[in-house]
Amino acid sequence: MKDVDAALIGMPADQRANFMNSPKRIEELLERLLINQQLANEARAAKLDQDPLFQRAVQQQSDKMLTEQLAMKLRAEVSADIVEPLARERYDVNPDAYAIPGRATVRHILIDTKTRSDAEAKTLAEAARAKALAGEDFVKLVTEYSDDGSKRSNDGEIPDGEGEGLVPEFVAAVKKLKEKGEISPLVKTAFGYHIIKLEARYPAKSQSYDDVKERIISDLANRMRDNRVKEHIDELKALELTAKPEVVASLRTRYVPSATTADPAAPGSR
Known part of the structure; x- marks a missing residue:
């Protein structure tokens, strides 16, 4: 055990x-x-186990484990009782930072410019957009026109058209769509021409302190614990524990017999 x-x-x-x-x-x-x-x-x-170098290595490993134990002890000194009042203060200063972001669900048709000329792609995109504006079923238009391979699984739907990972031109066009069912002008990106339809817009939703309390406490506690360990290490560094030049030179020539006691040339100096 x-x-x-x-x-x-x-x-x-x-x-x-x-x-x-x-x-x-x-x-x-x-x-x-x-x-x-x-x-x-x-x-x-x-x-x-009787090799002196091995015994030194064991001692170094022991020192390393003790160092890790000390770090755990220092981190444990930052308790939840210390963190919780600070977490509440952080929330009260800026509750909007913890709101669930708004999002816009859209569908889009992509006419790519890789398999056809730009002029051909634009003409095809304009035809698809005209049908969308005339009220034709957008999902059917996605099936008929879109070159986006994911259409087979999502019918051109993007749950958050303003989310991360989307190209800026696309996101900017989505932000301009305000009413459900609104169709965008042609949007040119590196992928080709897009026609975007707004399916729904969900506003940002505020969250109470109780909703986000555990997350704030966890994030803040981890940061404070990391800082506690860093502060202790910085205190030791302030003692200026530097190796003697003669020791550095001796170790260098010991492991690199061809080396001299002079400093090695700087990269690119030869």
């Missing part, structure tokens, strides 16, 4: 229960520990 506890020591306490809630993960962990133990016993029998 202690070996299992030790194997999980580097895992945050709130994640251990979830990890150990899987019989398969437990079996894999136990198998790995048993194999490692067997291999370690073989290494000891061969007296590999």
